[in-house]
Amino acid sequence: MPALMALRKRAQGEKPLAGAKVVGCTHITAQTAVLMETLSALGAQCRWAACNIYSTQNEVAAALAEGGFSVFAWKGESEDDFWWCIDRCVNLEGWQPNMILDDGGDLTHWIYKKYPNMFKKIKGIVEESVTGVHRLYQLSKAGKLCVPAMNVNDSVTKQKFDNLYCCRESILDGLKRTTDVMFGGKQVVVCGYGEVGKGCCAALKAMGSIVYVTEIDPICALQACVILMVRFNDVPSTSGNKNVVVREFLDRMKNGCIVCNMGHSNTEIDVASLRTPELTWERVRSQVDHVIWPDGKRIVLLAEGRLLNLSCSTVPTFVLSITATTQALALIELYNAPEGRYKQDVYLLPKKMDEYVASLHLPTFDAHLTELSDEQAKYLGLNKNGPFKPNYYR
Amino acid sequence: MPALMALRKRAQGEKPLAGAKVVGCTHITAQTAVLMETLSALGAQCRWAACNIYSTQNEVAAALAEGGFSVFAWKGESEDDFWWCIDRCVNLEGWQPNMILDDGGDLTHWIYKKYPNMFKKIKGIVEESVTGVHRLYQLSKAGKLCVPAMNVNDSVTKQKFDNLYCCRESILDGLKRTTDVMFGGKQVVVCGYGEVGKGCCAALKAMGSIVYVTEIDPICALQACVILMVRFNDVPSTSGNKNVVVREFLDRMKNGCIVCNMGHSNTEIDVASLRTPELTWERVRSQVDHVIWPDGKRIVLLAEGRLLNLSCSTVPTFVLSITATTQALALIELYNAPEGRYKQDVYLLPKKMDEYVASLHLPTFDAHLTELSDEQAKYLGLNKNGPFKPNYYR
Amino acid sequence: MPALMALRKRAQGEKPLAGAKVVGCTHITAQTAVLMETLSALGAQCRWAACNIYSTQNEVAAALAEGGFSVFAWKGESEDDFWWCIDRCVNLEGWQPNMILDDGGDLTHWIYKKYPNMFKKIKGIVEESVTGVHRLYQLSKAGKLCVPAMNVNDSVTKQKFDNLYCCRESILDGLKRTTDVMFGGKQVVVCGYGEVGKGCCAALKAMGSIVYVTEIDPICALQACVILMVRFNDVPSTSGNKNVVVREFLDRMKNGCIVCNMGHSNTEIDVASLRTPELTWERVRSQVDHVIWPDGKRIVLLAEGRLLNLSCSTVPTFVLSITATTQALALIELYNAPEGRYKQDVYLLPKKMDEYVASLHLPTFDAHLTELSDEQAKYLGLNKNGPFKPNYYR
């Protein structure tokens, strides 16, 4: 992750996070390790839990622990383990966090529920997922948000890379490793055509699959229409919603259908509804179950309905580097912001910092940015160093 | 344009634009004619000029005139003609516009310059181009905007369709009709990777061209990097900037290079710099000039550097229907908004109306929108009828 | 067409076609003109007719006539005109052709029928179309072929370029110019998935159309399956077959359906069946007819069912250059072949010449061919200068 290295280097020994006590709840991967090392190098203390019970890379957790980081996570936690780990990050004599880095909002809400007083010392929350951001806006609307929060999920760079490319790059691999399916000519239904759905559709279509999309939002649906078929109101899942794929749909699916989840957590597919006596489960390989109907029909369920890309594939470091760099910058911004710049509200990352994240990643591609001439900058009314676009631009 | 028809039908004889006097300055095409007829059916009076000296479809202008509309435009106007036509729309005894529909801002600025008092009666401006919107924000920043303005260029539906698909659908045709070029294996440089650049790149890449991109904005550059080469700081043009392609670059281009403009007006390519004695111009067919250097090198210049898609191709009606519907809704909104809803500022179209425009266009594709169940809507905290996304979502 | 120039140059003043009297029947286009000039420069005399009543570029025919070539063709010939032109090429006192260059076989069969004795002097036939080649193989099977014939349609280079790329590059343009249709999301049925069908499907799919294919050959069908839907046995047309689209199918089509032909001649679509009293024809613009059913349904018929790319678009010069170069080499080969090399049979172009045609076109792309080392050539058992592949390789 050369961008985080560049960030560290530009700090030139200064410690913009000196005194910061960051409690984090994200996927525990090699990339997270680099982020934690970077935060540490910039002066922060860190304690970390996993935001997903399946995605922890045990060797990374072990290496971090050896390196002196307090990490509470392992692959295959139970639900109880999950909350125990989160609790261990914050419930500690003599150490109170002053920054939260969250992915999904579980950590934030644990603190809200168990240790609301902790927010007195907390300077801000950085949240990176659709679901977590949604929960923050709900808190804010209800007047219950008591510290500033930075919505990094909707930073332009992250939107255009993390959500889109994480999925575009990992959907094929995740399906191939688990099922050896041939993509060419395969009929696929993708539920939802946001960035995640767009990434999945792009990859599958590029490999020759016949892709159908379901959508609730007419704007996203119309975007899907010009390249795909928006034709089904009865099938499976990328959407940040609860129970997109319900038992009724699963009952109607054809024999051999593969069902998987590229969204968040395990609420997208109603897996609980499949745990009934008349259905037989057969584990055919790691992360792959056949659910067998009384008439012999088999549905292939991947990762028990949990996130496919994190459970059964990997996500490109490059993409995670964008997110990690955005998170680091958001932490620095919130931690160092002068009194009054941020109130008890949810904020988008300042455009300028968003552009900075992007520019730190261009060298990977040997890309040459064109510079505005003075005359052009003047004509456009822009500063030659950006920001180049209005805040609403995406 | 079935969406405008649907709009008219839903009005059910009511006249939401009764009393509106709309002065417009847009491309004069068959689609504009349907828009004008719709506005008229909804109660408005209209006077219209062209926003581009080459794009007027004369037969449309004639048909509108016959139908009793006041249209001042023809294909191939001189610069003087252009301003004369605009002036004729507003400089009239006994008729003062109370709404402006502009594309590029020329009409708006003519009124600012010549008839500033007219703004006393004007209820709002609807503007649909990057350039025009940019000028409005500058006015607003300078405290000189004296009526509410609706920025429809940045409505999500328009952004995702008009700018992207207009170009994606017309770049190939525009080049083919004028030059019979083979796209496969052709090396192309596209200046700028906003929506227009994305559309051009997508179409050219799909047909096998080798596409290079130049960008000034690191976020757009990074998006280009993952599918294209961002490698040149020396070549040609989609950007809404002044003189992207200057004489120096043209001097360096290879023999046979085709130069064209998919951006706005004729400032993108410094055509004036080519009108020097040492260069010979040779018209090889309508809209196609060879500019010949002393050493025999020929550059193929299309439409004298003006907009290729409007001069040498056509734009799909479907895409224009989205824009026209958006414009009509924006006019209705501004005209009927209760006192105080809009101030002297630039506004984006309300999300809900944006989604409405999209939904009016779904029937074209036989697309079926999925409906949220009550439980899902509650879980997501959404109204089942939308809006479905936050305002900043794109 | 730099390849033909290169060919002329390499002849270095020699006249490999000295004494050749070539009678040709092909599309009369600018590219054909360059071919005729090349044949002439290499020593041949030429007389030419058009192989299609719509495709002649009148200005080219005129320029050729001015340049002293005997060309009998104009755009919009009647059927009678068509045969009269062909007859004028061969029915001449004191001049008998000794080589035939045919596209479709009409010329060849006219001579068979009217002037069979002419074959005594004819050294060979070069034929470039599927249909014409098919007729030659039938003659050969029936033992009636009385001179050697070169099937250049199936030369690898031509197959991979002319048939595929002619269509891929012109289908979009042909449809856009005539109908302004938006490709994104459009549902299209392509009849046949040979090279022509593959080219059409590739272009349409690249632009976002939803493409369905019909096929009779299971091998081609299976190739289509892995990227498209092979689902219809009831709709329209690229196939070299008679009446692929019959009245019954046209009766079943939806209102607004566009029907066109990318195959050969006008037998693909049963246009005659549409010339009945209950159907109304309405010409909406040049080459575009609406055929109106009694219930108001309109079918949009392009070019009266004749070849879309030749009637309503253009074909890239690059692709035609490959065909023309192949034709020129085939003529030279047949004309100069030592007695006995070719018998009264149909031959494919020798691989080595096929590779030569390809290599003459590489400079257009600044492509660098890799050379085999001596060791590699020995290991592969190949001559370093080719041929590189077995004859059956495609």
Next chain:
Amino acid sequence: MPALMALRKRAQGEKPLAGAKVVGCTHITAQTAVLMETLSALGAQCRWAACNIYSTQNEVAAALAEGGFSVFAWKGESEDDFWWCIDRCVNLEGWQPNMILDDGGDLTHWIYKKYPNMFKKIKGIVEESVTGVHRLYQLSKAGKLCVPAMNVNDSVTKQKFDNLYCCRESILDGLKRTTDVMFGGKQVVVCGYGEVGKGCCAALKAMGSIVYVTEIDPICALQACVILMVRFNDVPSTSGNKNVVVREFLDRMKNGCIVCNMGHSNTEIDVASLRTPELTWERVRSQVDHVIWPDGKRIVLLAEGRLLNLSCSTVPTFVLSITATTQALALIELYNAPEGRYKQDVYLLPKKMDEYVASLHLPTFDAHLTELSDEQAKYLGLNKNGPFKPNYYR
């Protein structure tokens, strides 16, 4: 593999391979197991070895052995093991093979070298790889081929699926599992643009990689030119050639470059040249080595230069089903052919059988084949049941 099941079913209890003793040397995978079971069900006895020292799926070999099949193979054989296994298949008291099924020609040549007399009883060889076929043609040319051989590598169905889609479907997965590379924007050089190269390029390009191609054959090069850049005469490998990637090129590569082989066996990359004292090898994970130059430069070598798709990915069952069905039909044809139909030569699979293989695979896609009407069949001079294309058609 429903096609093999269909084949078995259509035999309806007949045993077309009764008395056949098939010795095979192919990859030992689940799909091979189904082929062996099918051959056995059709009456044949089988003995089998692996054609690649890395590709054997041990659990399959074990299951076959348990099922009573004589299989000699395991993952990670040494070179000596490899030949010992092959020898064990044929060197047996009281059992002599009468059919050979080979992949690469190693088995065939072992028999030539060690047990030439065995050919007296052998009725034919079925060979499926480029390399093996090449060796057969060399034997034939040298007059040393002593039994008929069926070149199934060049059957149209196999060409269009096995070579192309095996690679297209597995290249991404193979690279992702080993290196977690991000494909978008990655610069890739593919050596060779035959079917294998086309498959690799298509998949990589679809995922946004910038693809360069090297070629020696101008026809293949020209095909590459219209969608890619053919620009390098100095880099890496899909070609069936010896030492395409030599030490000199490896010395010139950039730090971090990934080198892998999608061709045949381990001769494509000169791995031996990397086993020198000044270079350090570091195994970073299974199948992935870093080769480290004295200046610190690292080249990432996958599968020690052996086949990536078989070593580090999987190949879609569907594609292998086509090959296995073709092999089974070729064995049946050669075994049952009347005396004299096949001589001591190399043959392509009869077109009709090729089409049959394709038609057995169409049901997977719910594809509907169109049927010729009597009139159409007559017009085309075709039998309604095929074959539909000339033998040279590909």
